[in-house]
Amino acid sequence: MKCLVTGGNVKVLGKAVHSLSRIGDELYLEPLEDGLSLRTVNSSRSAYACFLFAPLFFQQYQAAAPGQEALRCKILMKSFLAVFRSLATVERSVEKCCISLGGRSSRLVVQLHCKYGVRKTHNLSFQDCESLQAVFDPALCSNVLRAPARVLGEAVLPFPPALAEVTLGIGCGRRVILRSYQEEEEADSTVKAMVTEMSIGQEDFQQLQAQEGVAITFCLKEFRGLLSFAESANLSLSVYFDAPGRPAIFAVSDSLLDGHFVLATLSESDLHSPALCSPELRRLAPPLQAHSTPHLDDFANDDIDSYMIAMETTADSEGSRAVPSISLFPGLRPPCSPGPYSEDNEAEAGTQPETPPPKKFRSLFFGSILAPAHSPPGPSPVLAEDSEGEG
Amino acid sequence: MTSVSEGFPRGTSRQGGLRPGGGTRPMQWSQLFCPGTLAVLPADSWLYPAAGVSAMIAKLAKTCTLRISPQKLNFILSDKVASGGVSMWCELEQENFFREFQMEGVSAENNAIYLELMSENLSRALKTAQNARALKIKLTNKHFPCLTVSIELLSVSSSSRIVTHDIPVKVIPRKLWKDLQEPTVPVSDVSIYLPVLRTMKSIVEKMKNISNHLIIEANLSGELNLKIETELVCVTTHFKDLGNPPSASEDASRDRDPEQMAEVHIDIRKLLQFLAGQQVNPTKAVCNIVSNKIVHFDLLHEDVSLQYFIPAFS
Numbered sequence: 001m002k003c004l005v006t007g008g009n010v011k012v013l014g015k016a017v018h019s020l021s022r023i024g025d026e027l028y029l030e031p032l033e034d035g036l037s038l039r040t041v042n043s044s045r046s047a048y049a050c051f052l053f054a055p056l057f058f059q060q061y062q063a064a065a066p067g068q069e070a071l072r073c074k075i076l077m078k079s080f081l082a083v084f085r086s087l088a089t090v091e092r093s094v095e096k097c098c099i100s101l102g103g104r105s106s107r108l109v110v111q112l113h114c115k116y117g118v119r120k121t122h123n124l125s126f127q128d129c130e131s132l133q134a135v136f137d138p139a140l141c142s143n144v145l146r147a148p149a150r151v152l153g154e155a156v157l158p159f160p161p162a163l164a165e166v167t168l169g170i171g172c173g174r175r176v177i178l179r180s181y182q183e184e185e186e187a188d189s190t191v192k193a194m195v196t197e198m199s200i201g202q203e204d205f206q207q208l209q210a211q212e213g214v215a216i217t218f219c220l221k222e223f224r225g226l227l228s229f230a231e232s233a234n235l236s237l238s239v240y241f242d243a244p245g246r247p248a249i250f251a252v253s254d255s256l257l258d259g260h261f262v263l264a265t266l267s268e269s270d271l272h273s274p275a276l277c278s279p280e281l282r283r284l285a286p287p288l289q290a291h292s293t294p295h296l297d298d299f300a301n302d303d304i305d306s307y308m309i310a311m312e313t314t315a316d317s318e319g320s321r322a323v324p325s326i327s328l329f330p331g332l333r334p335p336c337s338p339g340p341y342s343e344d345n346e347a348e349a350g351t352q353p354e355t356p357p358p359k360k361f362r363s364l365f366f367g368s369i370l371a372p373a374h375s376p377p378g379p380s381p382v383l384a385e386d387s388e389g390e391g
Numbered sequence: 392m393t394s395v396s397e398g399f400p401r402g403t404s405r406q407g408g409l410r411p412g413g414g415t416r417p418m419q420w421s422q423l424f425c426p427g428t429l430a431v432l433p434a435d436s437w438l439y440p441a442a443g444v445s446a447m448i449a450k451l452a453k454t455c456t457l458r459i460s461p462q463k464l465n466f467i468l469s470d471k472v473a474s475g476g477v478s479m480w481c482e483l484e485q486e487n488f489f490r491e492f493q494m495e496g497v498s499a500e501n502n503a504i505y506l507e508l509m510s511e512n513l514s515r516a517l518k519t520a521q522n523a524r525a526l527k528i529k530l531t532n533k534h535f536p537c538l539t540v541s542i543e544l545l546s547v548s549s550s551s552r553i554v555t556h557d558i559p560v561k562v563i564p565r566k567l568w569k570d571l572q573e574p575t576v577p578v579s580d581v582s583i584y585l586p587v588l589r590t591m592k593s594i595v596e597k598m599k600n601i602s603n604h605l606i607i608e609a610n611l612s613g614e615l616n617l618k619i620e621t622e623l624v625c626v627t628t629h630f631k632d633l634g635n636p637p638s639a640s641e642d643a644s645r646d647r648d649p650e651q652m653a654e655v656h657i658d659i660r661k662l663l664q665f666l667a668g669q670q671v672n673p674t675k676a677v678c679n680i681v682s683n684k685i686v687h688f689d690l691l692h693e694d695v696s697l698q699y700f701i702p703a704f705s
Contacts (some may be wrong), residue, residue: 158519158554192535192559194512201550 001031001101004060014084022225023049028132030072031063046264057256073126141240143210149230169215174202217266226261244268442517447668449514460503480698487694505563516540516556579679580653583609592666608654653680
């Protein structure tokens, strides 16, 4: 893989990496036919983020050396972020950025061509890995709202930077409400937290298709990651969501790139809270386990070499604390970039798998599930699955 | 402004404010309406002093007391540490800020409400109001007693945006009010105008690296010195030609040698905390020194008066 980013796009790439770093500690880099994808997932598997940069984003883009399979890799987010640590410096002095994988080096090479002939070369070690893909389909979500990132940026401004979770919902009069979400405190807690609520009229939104009273609660910190990217790129941000408990999809796109953040939402347990006309949401059992949900059928799919990460749906022993699920199936791509498997997608997209038998998955997982034709060439043995399986 | 037409209960009972102990009690509403404006409010607008004061208090202490009375709003910091507490008394005349102001205290003689809250919360709430078209503050009870700050923001689109902050408060019972009264301004030996606070702050910041023990001294000839003394080094910064305000007690000042310094030994960190919170140079800044007892800073920012007391090292 070899690609060259020039001019202002270097900063855009850097900003995307900054956004992804808010989610996970490992960056999955995969060159595809329709562009370079950068993906990550958080440790509790409750958030997934993906940026896809189209070939036109690059001055040069070569997914794979001719006659060879495309290499994909997983690198430490910290390492990759270090290359773009100071966006101000990147903007000021970097003229070109060249990323290459494969060839002579057993490292991911990121070379920054800066002003005055300065060249900075970063050799990052990587691990071969399976493809990290999520199944989600914004079209299946019953609610959507879209606004310029600036509007949403202003909307979250009154909230403290440390606030973990926020509730987004539609209130009376079709107003969009954002409210700080506090976990239930002990009854005797003397230090109560301040509650902040922001109410925005529907006129500020480019699209608002949602019922009054519907609301979801998600992690604000993770959302801020995508929001800051969208603000800097001056894009509109779309939010696709369903009932509480189902993952919410936050998306930005333009002709050269698109970004998706899929975040878990809290499930509801009771319905009141007249001000918001929405359910009052209760604490979710943390954290989601990394057990995956095998649908045995999927192993029969073409791209068996991709492995799965699934966020499971478990019924907690106490009752209705359902953890949202995003099932990642091999070979399926997000609908925004329809690929050859899109027909398979439609049947499986958005399905909620049942609680898996963990042992069974592990035994399948650790074994070789690579069809020989698809095994990635490369000197390093594939070790990634073990650590992923332990979760 | 939509909030004007809103009705609200007035004096539903003889009980004022909230009684401690929680539970459902008749609530007194105190509503403070602020003047509306259709312009973007610049930093030196009417709201700035209140927002600036609350930001400064947030730097000084985690919790502060808000005293609401018919004419005034007070921010009070009272440090009960036995070894020498610092206290701050800040006063706003409500008529300078609010278009409508209604409150009812516990009784006619005790016509005040004392609330304890986290200073950071109030500061953040008022910061949101920098671009407000209208602001409303209410005492409410949403599961727990709150100061609810509702802000209607300026918006380019036709629809308004409303931010609501519910700041949890603790109502202070009447028996504790005596500790929260305006401190008596001590009869000072020397009264002097302060130099530019930012200059003073940068000097004190550097001095802090050398010693925690600062000597502040001034005389009636407009001279103020900041001194630190250690075994290895003594550093003194001299400020001259500062001017002295006219003395309250003519006799005392006539008897005093104008060159004679009155000094107090104080903890430099307390002075630095105070100076660090002063973002804007005040309209008036006076320092009163009672030899070896206390330093009293008396500031005026627009219509907000601020008094800060630093006792001497015991």
